[in-house]
Amino acid sequence: MARNVEVKARVSDLAMVEARARSIADRGPVDLTQDDTFFACPRGRLKLRELSPEQGELIFYVRPDVPGPKVSEFFIARTPSPQSMRETLGRALGIIGRVRKRRRLYLVENTRIHLDQVEGLGSFLELEVVLSEPQRYAALTWICCETTVDRYFRDARPAATLVQVNGLARPEQLVEVELDAVDGAGATARRISSGRAIEDEFAYSRAVRAGDRVFVAGSTALNARGVVEGKGDVYRQTRSIMDTIFAALAQAGATREDLVYTKTYLTDLSGAADYARAWLEALGEVRPTSTLLGIPALIHPEMMIEIEAEAIVGAARSRRDIYTQQQREKPRGYARAVQVGDWIYVSGCTSMNAAGQPQAAGDWAAQSDLSVETIRWALEQAGATLDDVVRRRVFTVDGANVNRPHGGGPAWFAESCPTSLGCRIAGLARPELLVEVEVAAVKGAHAGIEWVAPDAVDALDLRPG
Numbered sequence: 001m002a003r004n005v006e007v008k009a010r011v012s013d014l015a016m017v018e019a020r021a022r023s024i025a026d027r028g029p030v031d032l033t034q035d036d037t038f039f040a041c042p043r044g045r046l047k048l049r050e051l052s053p054e055q056g057e058l059i060f061y062v063r064p065d066v067p068g069p070k071v072s073e074f075f076i077a078r079t080p081s082p083q084s085m086r087e088t089l090g091r092a093l094g095i096i097g098r099v100r101k102r103r104r105l106y107l108v109e110n111t112r113i114h115l116d117q118v119e120g121l122g123s124f125l126e127l128e129v130v131l132s133e134p135q136r137y138a139a140l141t142w143i144c145c146e147t148t149v150d151r152y153f154r155d156a157r158p159a160a161t162l163v164q165v166n167g168l169a170r171p172e173q174l175v176e177v178e179l180d181a182v183d184g185a186g187a188t189a190r191r192i193s194s195g196r197a198i199e200d201e202f203a204y205s206r207a208v209r210a211g212d213r214v215f216v217a218g219s220t221a222l223n224a225r226g227v228v229e230g231k232g233d234v235y236r237q238t239r240s241i242m243d244t245i246f247a248a249l250a251q252a253g254a255t256r257e258d259l260v261y262t263k264t265y266l267t268d269l270s271g272a273a274d275y276a277r278a279w280l281e282a283l284g285e286v287r288p289t290s291t292l293l294g295i296p297a298l299i300h301p302e303m304m305i306e307i308e309a310e311a312i313v314g315a316a317r318s319r320r321d322i323y324t325q326q327q328r329e330k331p332r333g334y335a336r337a338v339q340v341g342d343w344i345y346v347s348g349c350t351s352m353n354a355a356g357q358p359q360a361a362g363d364w365a366a367q368s369d370l371s372v373e374t375i376r377w378a379l380e381q382a383g384a385t386l387d388d389v390v391r392r393r394v395f396t397v398d399g400a401n402v403n404r405p406h407g408g409g410p411a412w413f414a415e416s417c418p419t420s421l422g423c424r425i426a427g428l429a430r431p432e433l434l435v436e437v438e439v440a441a442v443k444g445a446h447a448g449i450e451w452v453a454p455d456a457v458d459a460l461d462l463r464p465g
Contacts, residue, residue: 002076007069008126014115017125021106021113028106028113036101037086040094048079048086056082058089153203157191160204161218161308163265164297166398167424178421182210192251194244195224207248209313214252216309218265219244220298228302234271238278241307246282249311257316259288260338261345261440265306269294269427275305280333287321290334291348291438293395294427315340322381324374326354337378342443344382348395348436349374350428358432364396365404371437372412379441387415387446389439394422400434417451 011017022029035050044062051057061074079085099118106113114126153160158179168176182189191205199206207216221229221237230236246256266275272292288309298306312319321335329336329347337346351359351367360366376386392413396402418439428436 002130003071003073004128004130005069005071006063006126006128008124011123011125014117014123014125018104018115021115025106025108025113028104030105032103032105034101034103036099037090037095038097038099039089040096046089046093048082048089050082050086053083054080056080056085058085156186157203157205157208159206159208159215159217159308160202161263161306162202162299163218163295163306165423165425166296169422176421176423178419180215182213185210190252192248194248196222197226198222206244207252209252209254212313214249214254214258214311214313216245216248216311218306218308219248220300220303220306222300222303228300231302232304234266234268234274234304235278237303237305238275238307239282241305242278242282245307245309252311252313254311254313255316256283256286258311258313259283259286259309260312260315260319260340260343261310262288262334263291263293263308263348263438265293265295265298267295267297267304269429271304272429276333283333287330287333287335287338289336289338289345289347289438291393291395291436292429293348293425293436296426310345312340312343320382322378324354324377328354328356336374337382339382339443342445344379344384344388344441344443346375346378346439346441348438349378350430350433350436352430352433358430361432362401362434364400364402364434365409367433367435368394368404368437369410371435372410375437375439376412379439382441382443384441384443385446386412388441388443389413389416389418390442390445390449391440392418392420393438394420395425395428395436396422397427397434398424415446416449 018029032051037048037050039046039048041060044060046058046060049057049059056079058077058079059074061072063070063072099121101116101118103117104115106115110130112126112128112130114124114128116124116126118124168174185208188210190209192207192209193199194206196206204217206219207214209215219241221240223229223240228237229240249255249258264275264279266272275292298304315338318340320339322337322339323329324336334347336349337344339345349371351370353359359370372386375389379385379388428434
């Protein structure tokens with residue numbers, strides 16, 4: 001099916017709206033007369049649009065019944081006999097409505113501006129954009145974020161990251177939301193803005209300081225003018241992002257030496273070397289944890305990279321950076337784990353051995369186990385165990401064969417039952433890698449973990465097969 005995003009509004013002065021449309025249009029006007037007959041349909045909507053006695057379009061579309069912009073999936077079949085088709089479908093399905101209108105059409109690139117006089121209903125403006133796949137993603141996320149933020153987070157204004165992934169646990173799932181919260185932050189947290197309009201539009205903060213912890217939102221090369229800097233240049237975009245992150249840390253009373261956690265999303269992993277060069281230049285000797293993921297797209301097609309971060313104010317004085325035996329991580333700009341007080345952040349771990357060679361090629365289950373073994377080792381260096389893990393994230397490459405059922409294999413986290421996120425991504429640092437796992441732990445947490453509202457039965461266990 002094709003897809004578009006559309007928004008419609010009633011207007012009182014169609015002539016005034018048309019003057020504005022004419023001033024920006026590439027083409028038009030084109031005058032159309034449309035007679036739409038709607039048929040009873042068990043799913044979606046089905047209408048016959050009669051444009052003339054010899055020209056008609058049968059249109060099936062699926063669109064949510066929500067206010068504001070809506071993404072619609074549609075299929076069009078043209079017919080030279082619209083009247084006989086109307087009569088046939090009316091007898092077969094039943095007619096539930098008819099709408100006649102005069103439409104004036106203007107075009108601005110791939111946006112259709114419809115100025116409609118609808119019989120018995122009045123005047124309307126409709127904007128319709130036929131979407132490519134990246135544009136569809138941008139539209140979906142814009143709509144999703146606008147409605148979700150308005151409903152739940154307008155007052156909280158958390159730090160936020162928004163990226164596209166390749167898949168979730170079930171094909172029916174479109175969106176997954178993960179949250180961190182700090183008791184009392186609603187009253188005491190300090191919310192920091194970079195001045196970018198997008199932060200007000202989506203009601204989030206560039207950074208939030210709660211106690212000594214500073215959460216930095218996923219940052220891109222979008223500048224204060226709403227322009228993506230360094231188009232087509234991963235190095236320049238990375239440097240721009242790091243400047244944004246460092247500025248947010250400074251406003252929060254932290255420094256780059258206080259960075260403990262980062263995650264980087266790249267839309268094209270062939271740019272990883274340019275990212276690494278900019279990353280090392282920006283960080284100097286600082287070595288936070290790091291996870292690097294390949295993803296299909298960001299919210300704007302010119303954005304190539306997004307980075308989120310977390311810092312602990314004062315960590316520079318007390319942090320312990322942990323490396324594997326050959327310290328392969330250090331020249332690459334990150335630590336295997338960072339410990340500050342009781343908090344332990346562990347970088348994304350894969351099946352790479354100490355010499356940097358991927359193990360268990362093609363075996364997702366074995367690679368998962370090797371990833372967790374590295375996590376277990378890193379936690380032991382900090383005096384913690386897997387039972388102290390409070391957050392786990394698992395990233396599986398799209399197309400990888402998950403050759404072990406949910407709940408199978410070693411029960412690595414049976415005693416900690418951490419919060420968990422899992423999704424499919426476009427790729428990892430090496431093509432042989434199928435899965436990457438990152439965790440955060442609190443030393444000693446196993447003695448006093450409080451599990452909040454666990455499901456009696458894991459939803460994944462209810463899946464057939």
